[in-house]
Amino acid sequence: MNAVLHLAAVSRVHGAGATEVHALRSVTFRAHPGELVAVMGPSGSGKSTLLTLAGGLDAPTAGSVWIEGTDLASLDNAGRARMRRTSVGYVFQDFNLIPALTAAENVALPRELDGEKGKIARRLALTALEEVGIVDLADRFPDEMSGGQQQRVAIARAIVGERRLILADEPTGALDTDTGEEILRLLRARCDAGAAGVMVTHEARHAAWADRVVFLRDGVVVDETGADEPEALLAGEAGR
């Protein structure tokens, strides 16, 4: 089965000379359909860097990033932006909701930017909000919602319209145990339905929801649990 996301020997160096920082060093990483992968590691180990490269928000200094068989380097800016809107859902640690838009408008935005008609975009948004269990808050503004509710809106925005790759940076960051678990349940369900998910977390308890846990240290993958061979995934043996 083809990986939805493939980082091939990806490096990211910030700055040059004496101030050079190797945020990632030749990391190879795949996420397959139906798979949720957790990325753990100490602060500064390169987790967010990995995620921004995977989402095409940043470009590697060496190596290549492939999403559903397309090398992001082969796309122009418009093509990359389109890829981000249609194939990739990104959940930012700080939610990144637009304060002047309601929950439904926030969720509909990527679809509208992609040329979807307003009505259809709204219907898709409501479906996504329904899926995360807060369709009744569709017309509220972000500052009228709790942190957990805003995080659900952010997740709805990331999953709206069948996105195949979901990237989430500390999606359970400031949430209590129950709300955090609710968010994981949502991500998990989305992956069980066929999307590929990559989630950065510093909580082992949350990483445990993933099929695979990747440990980063100083920009290098030092370890990995539950690394099923892609062939095993294909044969449906990975469920364990």
Add this chain to the structure above:
Amino acid sequence: MSIRQAMLAILEQGPMYGYQLRAEFEQRTGETWPLNIGQVYTTLTRLERDGLVEVVESEAEATTGRKVAGHGGVGEPLGPDRTHVSYRATEAGRSEVSEWFATPVPRSQPARDELAIKLAIAVTLPGVDVGTIIQRQRSATMTALQDYTRLKRSGRAATPTVPEDLAWSLVLDSLVFDAEAEVRWLDHCESRLRRAAAEQKAAHDDTHGSPDGGVR
């Protein structure tokens, strides 16, 4: 030992055979702490000796004296066939249970923790790669944590309908939190050791006058 009190507490629900007692225990705790049936009967015998449980008379008494076969393995010192005898808690047993619930589990003497002992020894021995020990352990513990989580999100723990299911899901949570604490402790050990190594190196470079760019 908590198994003794746990068994006694379950018996408060009413008289039970040893097998029933074990089933009730596992209903609440999954197979986390498997009880072998010989252990159950040994414990019941001791509880009886101490006057905390008593045998309930029944017509099954007639079978007493028959050899145990197939239950709990050969050679277990069950004596007469105890599998057909049911037990109930005595008044003294009941007050022992109340006492158990009223008293916090002591933490004064931490249970022997093989991992802590292993690392404590490892960091003092030259030539032991502590980093690798930590990494392997973290992967293993993380894998266990994934297994517990899988149990939690499927099966009877995911949608508890009876109190016993809820009990089991809470036991799973306990395993999850323990494993999580272990992973955090391992992370902590790793960063402490790295810092110590860096400081040691800096001190060494100081005394020996580090040549420029001596590292990497």
